[in-house]
Amino acid sequence: MAGEFELIARYLMRDERREGSQRETRGSDAFTALGQGDDCALVVPAPGTQLAISTDMLVSGRHFLPDTDPYGLGHKALAVNLSDLAAMGAEPRAFTLALALPNADPTWLAAFSDGMYALAAEHGCRLIGGDTTRGPLTLSLTVFGEIPAGQALRRDGAREDDDIWVSGVLGDARLGLDLLLGKWADRLDEADRAAAVAALERPTPRVALGRALRGVATAALDLSDGLVGDLGHLMTRSGLGARVLPDALPHAPRLAALPREAALACMLAGGDDYELCFTAPPAARDTVAALSARPALAGLRLTRIGTMTRPDDRPEADRARPTFVDANGGILDLPLRGFDHFDAERTD
Amino acid sequence: MAGEFELIARYLMRDERREGSQRETRGSDAFTALGQGDDCALVVPAPGTQLAISTDMLVSGRHFLPDTDPYGLGHKALAVNLSDLAAMGAEPRAFTLALALPNADPTWLAAFSDGMYALAAEHGCRLIGGDTTRGPLTLSLTVFGEIPAGQALRRDGAREDDDIWVSGVLGDARLGLDLLLGKWADRLDEADRAAAVAALERPTPRVALGRALRGVATAALDLSDGLVGDLGHLMTRSGLGARVLPDALPHAPRLAALPREAALACMLAGGDDYELCFTAPPAARDTVAALSARPALAGLRLTRIGTMTRPDDRPEADRARPTFVDANGGILDLPLRGFDHFDAERTD
Incomplete structure (x- = not known):
């Protein structure tokens, strides 16, 4: 009885499908995330680290042209969020995706998803949750990165003559x-x-x-x-x-x-x-x-x-x-x- | 040189304005969050806890009627996300808000914001980051809750005769x-x-x-x-x-x-x-x-x-x-x- 967009959400959750939905998986630095399928994802940052969190929303016609190549859009939606983690010196670990789509076009979705996952794989960053709905094309990603406590790059630390x-x-x-x-x-x-x-x-x-x-x-x-x-x-x-x-x-x-x-x-x-x-x-x-x-x-x-x-x-x-x-x-x-x-x- | 929507984002970040943007604040159970104004928020769950994360997107005309009372919408957007935390047995701690608005109507924004903050205050849940842009009215929230490790309520634990x-x-x-x-x-x-x-x-x-x-x-x-x-x-x-x-x-x-x-x-x-x-x-x-x-x-x-x-x-x-x-x-x-x-x- 799953709706069309629920099926899309499942389709997008590739990592979870591959790894099994209930296992606890362990990242390289002890960052752990429990698989999807529950109301929430569960995440445990490695001891001694802080979790850096950033959120961005991209709206069709405003942040990208409506006819943008979907592979590129998948790449860019994640890239601009990873860029926020980079700016703090954080290590990308996971992200969530909320996606409103005017319709469910499998070709578009496959390309979008490929672009997003290719970049995610490059950075060892996992999709841990999301929401998919019908609506004007809009993407909202939230990314999670780890950073050793106290080592985050801030905006307020510049000194005269730097x-x-x-x-x-x-x-x-x-x-x-x-x-x-x-x-x-x-x-x-x-x-x-x-x-x-x-x-x-x-x-x-x-x-x-x-x-x-x-x-x-x-x-x-x-x-x-x-x-x-x-x-x-x-x-x-x-x-x-x-x-x-x-x-x-x-x-x-x-x-x-x-x-x-x-x-x-x-x-x-x-x-x-x-x-x-x-x-x-x-x-x-x-x-x-x-x-x-x-x-x-x-x-x-x-x-x-x-x-x-x-x-x-x-x-x-x-x-x-x-x-x-x-x-x-x-x-x-x-x-x-x-x-x-x-x-x-x-x-x- | 801040754009109209950047000003909105600042307006919405009430907690941070009140508390000063660079202090480290401490929640009741040692959950900490560093203030906004950087590329990311920084969060440290209390030792021995897992961070429960959930994301929902609400689109005008689909999840709510376009003329919905904005106070109620602010309440509901957060409520449906807190409900996901409740379902896992998690304690709400923080949330991010991505918001696309067709225009910047101060009356609408004030009411929306009041509704959201009233519920947030009830649950000790802080807005730690977000993004605001012009676009068809769309909200995407990501909520963060804490839960003692291993105690999350899952969907997969029911037994015969329960x-x-x-x-x-x-x-x-x-x-x-x-x-x-x-x-x-x-x-x-x-x-x-x-x-x-x-x-x-x-x-x-x-x-x-x-x-x-x-x-x-x-x-x-x-x-x-x-x-x-x-x-x-x-x-x-x-x-x-x-x-x-x-x-x-x-x-x-x-x-x-x-x-x-x-x-x-x-x-x-x-x-x-x-x-x-x-x-x-x-x-x-x-x-x-x-x-x-x-x-x-x-x-x-x-x-x-x-x-x-x-x-x-x-x-x-x-x-x-x-x-x-x-x-x-x-x-x-x-x-x-x-x-x-x-x-x-x-x-x-």
């Missing part, structure tokens, strides 16, 4: 969105167009970097809304200002095909980068630089883009924004107002 | 929905109409009962989709059959104002009752009956409605449904097919 670092490159995801919306196509070759769209649709959560930054970074967060807004959160929480060198922002060469202002907008306020932004004292520069060489980080680029400063004496409205400077320390007047709209579109 | 019990009364919530849809109004007085609608819109999660049933019940679940379907899950998971006496089903006197078949449909397949259904050995009858007298249970009615039996030898399609019997053990041929549609409407 360096500001970002991982990877910025702006490709926004470029990918622009391409899907019909912009810039004539300026880029096919490989660059594909790479930018892939950056948007298949972001890589920086889990290994987050783990490696425990005890090294003084503060960290992930870049989901764009550097200006996200670094602003770190500034506010740490009670500091920040100076950023736009010329230092890491980007793929393809971004130079755009007008400079558009390229800057992609890097500073484009959103969806899912890179980590973190601070560390200047004395840790060699340590940070050496992280890229670790096998787990696979040569991930780490770039210094600025410095944390004393709290700002600008008007309050501007305090949560970095000051942009050139290589000589001269203040740049970037057309930030232009980013407001950009940002307002994306921060909710 | 009594089947339910709490409270059945069918009022479905009657309430029928009333909102324009049915039966002429058969009931105003007080009964109001009580039925309240049962639908303000269900009481049976948290104290779940806690009291630890070590007493052999299996338990909450009644969200209707007794027939939900007891079916318990039968399947426990590998048993069940006999139920329709004449024993507890209901408010007002339900007798409906034609008998409609009243039975409300009780057996109406859904949204959020009462607990549990099994216990006949030797525990006095113990169970005595629970109602505990102050925490406030006289909650507990009714024996049937018996778990050997696994069914009926055709497979019928095995997950109870057999209905009269007081003499005679098998009743209830028009169950009629409930299929009823049920299919509500189980997803």
Whole structure:
């Protein structure tokens, strides 16, 4: 007598079907989760650890285009949540999925599920519960990660004169969105167009970097809304200002095909980068630089883009924004107002 | 530069605003949660406990009427999740909220938030994280409860000859929905109409009962989709059959104002009752009956409605449904097919 959507829920619970629904399974670090089929999943974090929890909701037409490739959507829905765990330095362990679907299309579901499980398997992260219902396409994931007690990377630990670092490159995801919306196509070759769209649709959560930054970074967060807004959160929480060198922002060469202002907008306020932004004292520069060489980080680029400063004496409205400077320390007047709209579109 | 929906998220995080966003707070049983404002919430269950986790998604027009009173919706969204914790015997500790809203209406939000926080306060359950976005009205909550290791009430522990019990009364919530849809109004007085609608819109999660049933019940679940379907899950998971006496089903006197078949449909397949259904050995009858007298249970009615039996030898399609019997053990041929549609409407 199971309804259509109850069957979907069972279909999605692959791990549990494979492992048997009532056994207690044991993760690599003694994190345990009892199988599904009851009203709740039961979880026991390993002794001496804290459970990091994050929740994100993705709505069709707002966070992704309605015709998005379902494999990519399955990947991305989990990736953006794993990115929150990465930002805290937590080890992904499990997640729940609540899914509203307009209809039960088996082809769509199989692809969505494949994308989600491929990334989950990569990170040893298990689906432990969920809910499936009919409704406008909406996904809500809650992820669970473990972290040794007291070692979580927070947003409030940055200190004056700390360096500001970002991982990877910025702006490709926004470029990918622009391409899907019909912009810039004539300026880029096919490989660059594909790479930018892939950056948007298949972001890589920086889990290994987050783990490696425990005890090294003084503060960290992930870049989901764009550097200006996200670094602003770190500034506010740490009670500091920040100076950023736009010329230092890491980007793929393809971004130079755009007008400079558009390229800057992609890097500073484009959103969806899912890179980590973190601070560390200047004395840790060699340590940070050496992280890229670790096998787990696979040569991930780490770039210094600025410095944390004393709290700002600008008007309050501007305090949560970095000051942009050139290589000589001269203040740049970037057309930030232009980013407001950009940002307002994306921060909710 | 915070967007409208980011401001909403901050508004909803009342506890955190009140307590300061960076302090570590300590619950009554050593469950700890670090405040919000980072990419994740951090949680530490008390030693010797398991964390029970459940997730539910509610979609406007499907799980509630679009014009539902927002206070009631705030209450119910949390209540249905707490009911899952109750079914496992877990103590509510915390929850996350993902919310898609078509627009930011402060009056609606204030009422929704009041309803949610009133129930949360009653159960000492804190909002520890969330996400707010523009979209078709959709809520997804994930709740966290603590339970002493090994004491969780499961669905798979029922034994042959165990009594089947339910709490409270059945069918009022479905009657309430029928009333909102324009049915039966002429058969009931105003007080009964109001009580039925309240049962639908303000269900009481049976948290104290779940806690009291630890070590007493052999299996338990909450009644969200209707007794027939939900007891079916318990039968399947426990590998048993069940006999139920329709004449024993507890209901408010007002339900007798409906034609008998409609009243039975409300009780057996109406859904949204959020009462607990549990099994216990006949030797525990006095113990169970005595629970109602505990102050925490406030006289909650507990009714024996049937018996778990050997696994069914009926055709497979019928095995997950109870057999209905009269007081003499005679098998009743209830028009169950009629409930299929009823049920299919509500189980997803």
